[in-house]
Amino acid sequence: MPERRTGGHSITVEAPMRVAFGVVVDISMWQLFMPPVVHTEILERHGAGELVRLWALTNGEAVRTWLYRRHLDTSERRITFVNESPEPPLASLRGAWSFRMVDERKTQVERHHEFGVVDDDPLTARRAAEGADADARVELDAVSMVAERHRELDKILLSFEEGLLVRGPVRAAYEFLDEVSATKNVRLCFPHRKIVYKDVAVPEHLDALTGHWTLTEHQDGVTVGARHTAMIKPSAAGAPALGGAATLDDARAHLREQLGEASMDVLRRARDFAEGTRSRLMGPIASR
Structure with a gap:
């Protein structure tokens, strides 16, 4: 059995404990503030337990996916996780988030991890430890950033959906969206159903921009939908790209319009x- 190696880091967050805890609990928002995370889906939820599939950018290049089982202990303010699909060089990976109230406005957040590597190779283990430590620091910094902005989230977060009815083949609509969304930095394609995107190189007035395109077939055709979620920088008021809006509310309204x-x-x-594709397909049939 591979040797179990441990590590962890902590950070003091200028936010109440319930806020910091809530940021980590709501994994559906991780792609918005965790830099490597592209998309998450909760596959199962039973009481305090949940099974989550997570897609993330590794080494700034490839997108990989893992299954995590989490347990949310609201009374102890503790979240444990187990990677159920570790890939070499990792043989196992588990860990926990814990939260301790410093005072009513401050929380100490700790991110602990425990792992084993295939064949117990010392060099591989050292590199894995460095990677796990780096991930922990990035995640803690991200949680701190969002939690400390909790009072202004309603002003800096923008999320909306819209859609159109398409009376044409779903394959054609999907192919068009696939081509258009190729300009996005990172995307996940679920053929003829959904395309998820995340901008990595966001404009200077944003901290994040994510979203998806969906296609739903029914008897009247296909409903093609869009969802976009952005996190505006608190300093965005006055940015030329947002029309020089004087306040965050105005900047948010301008971004929504854009x-x-x-x-x-x-x-x-x-x-x-x-x-148009449908018309071209029907044309030869109608002329027979």
Whole structure:
């Protein structure tokens, strides 16, 4: 059995314990503030336990996916996790988040991990430890950043959805969206169902921009939908890219208009392309 190696880091967050704990609990938002995370899906939820699939960018290049089982202990303010699909060189990986109240406005957050490597190779173990330590620091910094902005999240977070009915083949609509979204930095493709994206090189007035395109078939055609979520930098007020908006509320409204116009333009073009494809397919049939 591989030797079990441990590590961990902690950070003091200028936020109440319930806030810091809630940031880690809500894994559906991790792609917005955890730099490597591209997408998450909760596959199962039973009481305090959940099974999560997580996609993340590794080494700034490839996207990989893992299954994690988490247990959320709200009374002890502790979250444990186990990687159920470790890949070499890791033979196992588990850990925990713990939260301790310093005072009503401060929380100490600790991220602990425990792992084993294939064949117990010392060099591999050292590199794995360095990687795990780096991941812990990045995650703690991200949790701190979001938790400390909790009072202004309603101003700096923007999320909206919209959609169009397309009377054309789902394959054509998907192919169009796939081509258009290729300009995004990172994307996950679920053929003819969903395309998830995350901008890695975001504009200077944003901290994050993520979203997805969805395709739902029904008897009337295909509903093509879009969801976009952005985190605006608190310093974005006055940014030229946001129309020089004087306040964060104005900046948020301007960004909503910008993203909405671009999103609807893509949806309309996807509709036109798919319905044009349908017409081209039906043309030869109708002429027989």
